Amino acid sequence: MDSLITAAGLALASGDPLGALDRVALREDAPALALRGIAMAQLGDLDRANALLRRAARAFGPREAVARARCVVAEAEIALVSRDLGWPAKALDAARATLEKHGDRLNAAHAGHLKVRRLLLIGRLDEAEQVLAGLDPAPLPPASRAAHELAVAGIAMRRLRTKPARKALEWARQAAREAGIAGLMAEVDSAFLALEMPAARLIADGEERPLLLEEVEELRASPALVVDAFHHAVRRQDISVSLATRPVLFALARALAEAWPADVPRAGLIARAFGGRHADESHRARLRVEIGRLRAELDGLAGINATKRGFALVLRQSGKVAVLARPIEERHAGVLAFLADGESWSSSALALALGTGQRSVQRALEQLAEAGKAQSFGHGRARRWMTPAVAGFTTTLLLPAPWLNG
Numbered sequence: 001m002d003s004l005i006t007a008a009g010l011a012l013a014s015g016d017p018l019g020a021l022d023r024v025a026l027r028e029d030a031p032a033l034a035l036r037g038i039a040m041a042q043l044g045d046l047d048r049a050n051a052l053l054r055r056a057a058r059a060f061g062p063r064e065a066v067a068r069a070r071c072v073v074a075e076a077e078i079a080l081v082s083r084d085l086g087w088p089a090k091a092l093d094a095a096r097a098t099l100e101k102h103g104d105r106l107n108a109a110h111a112g113h114l115k116v117r118r119l120l121l122i123g124r125l126d127e128a129e130q131v132l133a134g135l136d137p138a139p140l141p142p143a144s145r146a147a148h149e150l151a152v153a154g155i156a157m158r159r160l161r162t163k164p165a166r167k168a169l170e171w172a173r174q175a176a177r178e179a180g181i182a183g184l185m186a187e188v189d190s191a192f193l194a195l196e197m198p199a200a201r202l203i204a205d206g207e208e209r210p211l212l213l214e215e216v217e218e219l220r221a222s223p224a225l226v227v228d229a230f231h232h233a234v235r236r237q238d239i240s241v242s243l244a245t246r247p248v249l250f251a252l253a254r255a256l257a258e259a260w261p262a263d264v265p266r267a268g269l270i271a272r273a274f275g276g277r278h279a280d281e282s283h284r285a286r287l288r289v290e291i292g293r294l295r296a297e298l299d300g301l302a303g304i305n306a307t308k309r310g311f312a313l314v315l316r317q318s319g320k321v322a323v324l325a326r327p328i329e330e331r332h333a334g335v336l337a338f339l340a341d342g343e344s345w346s347s348s349a350l351a352l353a354l355g356t357g358q359r360s361v362q363r364a365l366e367q368l369a370e371a372g373k374a375q376s377f378g379h380g381r382a383r384r385w386m387t388p389a390v391a392g393f394t395t396t397l398l399l400p401a402p403w404l405n406g
Contacts, residue, residue, distance in 0.1 A: 005023075013141075033053075034053060034057075046081065049078055054075070069096075076095075083346065086348055089115070112135045125159065128155055147184075149175060150191060165195065199212060202323070221237065223318075224319050225257070225321045226323075236317075236319075256269075258323055263305075263307040264312070266287060269311065270283045274287075335364045335374075344384035346384055347361045
């Protein structure tokens with residue numbers, strides 16, 4: 001490897017893409033093309049970066065399997081930042097296997113961290129933990145150790161384990177400072193901010209207040225009966241009753257929980273559950289049926305008593321009742337939550353992350369655009385959606401890929 005390629009690689013590893021380009025901008029050989037591609041990715045020109053990396057992969061000879069694998073890893077990182085979640089994950093797995101086979105543990109670990117980040121985005125936490133458990137951060141350079149700890153923190157936050165998350169972020173901050181990469185330090189700071197910003201709303205005793213992630217964890221561990229509007233479930237510590245496929249029952253449970261210990265008039269329950277403005281005998285008959293079904297679902301957790309004017313929730317054990325609601329509630333809150341990370345998303349990637357149909361996501365995006373809450377650019381398959389970033393959400397930054405090992 002000649003001195004200019006080495007110098008350009010060092011510049012990229014330190015977060016200096018312009019310095020790297022100064023050394024290889026006019027060269028057309030395969031290593032220079034690959035380094036130019038990574039530099040353009042760090043500068044935000046992702047389309048040009050992809051084109052350069054593909055040219056580099058084609059330019060490397062058949063004996064340069066490691067170099068081609070590194071190009072695949074770099075393409076995978078660009079796909080992740082571009083929220084192209086449909087990018088072939090098997091290609092990343094194959095590249096990682098090639099790197100491990102040839103002793104390039106640094107880039108193999110980088111590929112593993114990219115896989116973990118993708119799995120986190122689509123909510124596959126068990127798989128993400130399994131991949132992460134096979135990665136040893138000890139021998140890695142500071143930037144890669146920071147990426148590892150960010151992944152650890154991301155899983156911990158999604159598992160509602162705030163103490164391990166905070167500890168991992170402290171390690172990530174230390175490693176990012178050692179690396180001296182401004183973008184990496186900004187990502188760690190943004191992740192810390194997510195621990196200090198409201199993650200949910202608590203509705204209890206006729207009042208409402210925001211909750212930090214740590215407070216959500218404490219609520220879930222408490223003996224309170226919690227009606228969870230995030231997962232459409234009713235919980236008490238380790239006992240959980242899912243109503244995700246029973247929207248009418250969940251609407252009734254939430255209405256009763258918000259009013260507890262008071263009752264809710266029948267007309268109010270009918271309006272919440274069925275959308276009926278005027279309660280007639282058919283509505284009241286249906287309400288009795290659905291209340292009976294909800295009683296059966298909550299058996300062992302709570303009871304439902306009839307009152308003169310309606311129904312009331314009754315606890316089987318001492319404690320309180322609370323509703324855990326999203327910070328912002330509207331019809332397409334799930335789509336907005338993903339768009340809030342500041343990156344651009346395709347409708348297909350959003351559908352994959354949300355576990356729903358692409359057409360449903362497209363309709364949601366169109367309605368959000370009409371309301372001025374989302375905007376798109378591009379056409380056809382290149383169309384992407386985004387919204388201004390919301391404080392408290394981590395923005396995933398493109399970390400410099402390590403190219404000098406091996």
